[in-house]
Amino acid sequence: MATVAPTLCAMATNQTPVPVHRSTVRSLLRLWPYAREIRWRIAGSVTAALIASGSVLVVPLVLRAIVDGPIADHDLHALWPLAGVLLLLGLAEAGLFGVRRVLVARPLARVEQAMRGDLYAKLQRLPVSFHDRWPSGQLLSRATSDMFTMRLFLAFPLVFLIVNSLVFLTGTVLMFTLDWRLGLITLLPTVPLVMLTRHFEGKYATLARRAQDQNGDLATVIEESILGIRILKAFGRHRTMAERFRQQARELRGTELAKADQLANLWAVIVGLPEIALGFALALGAVRVADDELTAGTLVAFLSTALALRWPVESLGWLLAYANEAATATDRFFEVMDEPEHADQPSGHPAEADRGIRFSDVRFRYPDAPADSPDLLCGIDLHIRSGETMALVGATGSGKTTLTALLPRLYEATGGRITLDGTDIRDIPRQRLRELVSVAFEEPTLFSATVRENVLMGSPGADDGRLAAALATAQAGFVEGLPAGADTQVGEQGLSLSGGQRQRLALARAVVGEPGFLVLDDPLSALDVHTESLVEQALRRVLGSTTALVVAHRPSTVLLADRVAVLDQGRIVAVGTHQELLQSSPVYRELMSGQSGAPAAPALEGSPA
Structure with missing residues (x-):
């Protein structure tokens, strides 16, 4: 039988698909089907953290009452009740943060377990052609480190992205209530900070994705080296494999250092600009107190409020960085979950009588x-x-x-x-x-x-x-x-x-x-x-x-x-x-x-x- 000899089709190299770019918010919203089951726990955690953070904003008001009251009047008897209020606020803050962790720790462990179980079941259902394309280390990193990143985001950064935003808005209103001139000076860095964070988010997301992919490649090298240790030793190639490992580890280190560099630059600006603005506000406030246009208690309350907002502002860089880490981890998780399975579809042909x-x-x-x-x-x-x-x-x-x-x-x-x-x-x-x-x-x-x-x-x-x-x-x-x-x-x-x-x-x-x-x-x-x-x-x-x-x-x-x-x-x-x-x-x-x-x-x- 004469036939035309076909050449064999080359197998694809083990490379993961090129990722589809999504916004951070769109990527993180894909976690909602898993988080929905514990939505009330997350809501309770947000509420506890919000009340705890809100209690911090009550402290400046108590301080104003202390400075303009007992201290100005030299009345020590009136000081003790207000000091007791400060103590209670501190205890309430600590207790509520403890409650927040208790509310979500166990439920989020179940969410991670469910996601890992779904991923494993999906890998079992996917056709062999999928596994031909994907290195095992990439799949392993999605089932381990990426899962941890997503769970930690739901437990902490997600909560404080919401809480810190609300605390910042509330604190801003309070500062303007105390003195609108000082409040305006303090908020001057807001515009450059917003522009900087938007620029940072794009670069950091790219680096975060690269680091997670390189981590998967490194896991593949480790797995292959362990499974093939007899071959490596028999042919004396263990040094070659070690050099390959070191090279990929250096690439991962370089990417992580680039991430740290981006985050350091962002933090330098996030911390520096508000401090400069706060210095101008302090100088202006001191002049106004000297001119009797502002009470000392009000200036202390304003500065205490501004200092209380340092954590929501300074945490912005870390929270944005982790949100991007979680978004890329989510994208990597759903790259596998979105892979089409070969469904059992009727052939549309009638059954034949022959056996075998x-x-x-x-x-x-x-x-x-x-x-x-x-x-x-x-x-x-x-x-x-x-x-x-x-x-x-x-x-x-x-x-x-x-x-x-x-x-x-x-x-x-x-x-x-x-x-x-x-x-x-x-x-x-x-x-x-x-x-x-x-x-x-x-x-x-x-x-x-x-x-x-x-x-x-x-x-x-x-x-x-x-x-x-x-x-x-x-x-x-x-x-x-x-x-x-x-x-x-x-x-x-x-x-x-x-x-x-x-x-x-x-x-x-x-x-x-x-x-x-x-x-x-x-x-x-x-x-x-x-x-x-x-x-x-x-x-x-x-x-x-x-x-x-x-x-x-x-x-x-x-x-x-x-x-x-x-x-x-x-x-x-x-x-x-x-x-x-x-x-x-x-x-x-x-x-x-x-x-x-x-x-x-x-x-x-x-x-x-």
Whole structure:
């Protein structure tokens, strides 16, 4: 069969998408669905903080009464009640701030837990193509440091952005009430401060986003270094990786210093301009007191009010900075949450009568492939009869693993249709589809759990008898020699086991649920010849009761199959028994012999007719 050879589509590099710019307020408003459940707690926290801060503004009025009353009249007896009022105001302020923290601490921990749970669930639902694009460190930083940033914003900066704004407005009114001339002088820096903060917000938001992304990149380097520590040591590349880490750490340090520089400049102006204005107001107030145009108590009250407003003004820089940090963290969180999931949509095709697995004109290209590149799979037509085992062979990079990944919908076919017993897989809910189709990948992945937990991921409800049968099929007798048998922790990625042991446990996981459809992607590649032979003998019994597609790279694996399909340049170019293909398919002969243009290999002993 003559076909045009398509070039394989390049996989996308692990890069996060370019962020969409939103205003700080619009970004932070996206937290409302999570914060809504504790809105009354937040309102209570704002109220407590507002009353506590408001009590500070009562102090200048009490001071005016003290200066113009007991002090001016030299009446010590009248001083003590007013001093007691000051003490009570201080105690009330401290108590109310304590109440504020109690109101929101526990509820906000639940909000963070809910957001982290939603993010994790979303990551589980997103297609494999999403995980191909995103570095794991970027996702990890969104689930950890970004979550902390958002929770802390809701607990403190959000409250004080509201409280300090109201306190500032109230204090301004009070200063104008005490003396409008002094109030006008004190507020002169307001216009340049507003202009400066708007300029600061744009630059700081850019730096905050860059720092959070660099933090994610750094987490990726750390994760890769830890998981690949054996390779780094074996090839003596640990110094290279350390230099890469230092380089990215220096870039992150530079960004953090740039943030600090921006914040320092803002604070210098925020603190400096009001102090200069306050100095002029003090000088003018002293002159007016000397001219008997203003009482000393009023001047003390005005200055005390102005000093009480220093925290709302000086905190503006820090609060704006943290608001920008939280806004970028929110954007990063929703970049993942907004990713589209492949919905289970009816195919619109009627069910077919044939049984087994059928690929009909199936096409596939990776989502990030260049628009002008050809498909990786070009019109695959293949029927695996019910109860039949089909071996899939092809050169490296021909698309075998990709084709098998379409069956459980780890990737979505971009054209054609795939049916199981006549039902389009798009008409089968994903959860049900993955109960029907069990998969063992060429690269076995184990989790930080016991052997039992790793194997029973293939069938959580399986009993000890089925667990033992699956381990026997996979020739995983080594489990009995582990310290705690099947309850032994295998460690992260199962690295405490050999490659062959991991592969046998992955095979046991695939067969423990006695699936109706089985996909095996070269499941015996890491086994020695003797163990491979034993596994093949046991696996034949399993394959006799299921419909299976087996990716094969060795002639010995081909013996497990009833028929063989040859994948070449994105198409199925031949289907038949091993002996038939040796006679009729040059591509198959080349694959089995491992030599281009080699003569036909002899029929393997015991090969199916």
